[in-house]
Amino acid sequence: MRLFGLLLAFIAFWSPGRAAGADIAELYRATAIVTGTREETRLKGFEDCLRSVLLKVSGDQRVLADPRLAPLLAKASNLITAFHYHDRMSGIPIHDEQGTHDRPFDLTCDFEQGKLDAMLASLGEKPWTAPRPSIALFVSVRNGPSAFVLAADDRDSAIMREAFAEAAEALAIPILFPKREDLRRIGLDAGSLPRTGLPVFDAFAGEIGGSRALAGSIVWSDREMGWVAEWRFFDGRGTAIWQVHGVNFDKAFQSAMRGVAQILSGNGDPPAR
Known part of the structure; x- marks a missing residue:
């Protein structure tokens, strides 16, 4: 045929x-776009990254709609082993109207596998590795x-x-x-x-x-x-x-x-x- x-x-x-x-660590890593590097935007970025990693590690989109997730998001920083910023406007001069406070950054977070898996278990989920x-x-x-x-x-x-x-x-x-x-x-x-x-x-x-x-x-x-x-x-x-x-x-x-x-x-x- x-x-x-x-x-x-x-x-x-x-x-x-x-x-x-081959790279399990990549499954437990996520990036969110944040404005500036202030703590208030960083904490919101941590929550966004946690949502992304829970979805990626479990493969189950229903985890994002689980009502039990909301109070857990505030604990995102407790699961993060490292984070770093990347200036999305790198190479573009900072102008008065576009200072570092308003500049967009990629915030990348690495999550501790054991703690993330435990959080998934508390939501009735398991890692998809x-x-x-x-x-x-x-x-x-x-x-x-x-x-x-x-x-x-x-x-x-x-x-x-x-x-x-x-x-x-x-x-x-x-x-x-x-x-x-x-x-x-x-x-x-x-x-x-x-x-x-x-x-x-x-x-x-x-x-x-x-x-x-x-x-x-x-x-x-x-x-x-x-x-x-x-x-x-x-x-x-x-x-x-x-x-x-x-x-x-x-x-x-x-x-x-x-x-x-x-x-x-x-x-x-x-x-x-």
Whole structure:
């Protein structure tokens, strides 16, 4: 069969082995954007980093909505072993109207594994430290008359791919995109992709050394005042399908990767909607 006989070439945002458990410390590290280096903004940054690490280590997006989390956030500093700042405007002179108090910084925090795991346990969660497979992404985009598939070498969709990469990095999951020529050669476009079965995509992922495939589509809706996205991923028994409505594409891609992480970490399927 021509579809199965073609070897796809992919460009990876991360190498497939990057999240394969070689650097556990990276799972317990997170970065938040803060304004200035004052204590009040630093403490808020600690809380944001704690949320990020709890999500990344557990793989379970439901932890962020757990009502028991709120009082624990104030204890974030007790779990941090080290932190440092990076000036996001490094190299740009400080002006009177843009002093260090208002300057944006990346605040990176390292969390103590034992204490973080204990906090997860208090929330009924457990760490997901198993190797994280590389995910090949097959995503169609439709906005009015414009329709295309996200491709590694498509300059027009670079912003969307970057947003997807950020969503994946937040969960330490490697991702891959096909090139435009690959899509043409296998006959995949924005019209056929949503109708193609998930096993076909999983077979493509296997051919190029990837582990799994995520298929999805996002469509702009004037009525919803945002994107409507649907995602498909094999959950070990069948195809898990979930949707998100009326969001920007950052949130749509975040929904995709958080759903994948929830499944892979053994925390069940994401809510259908």
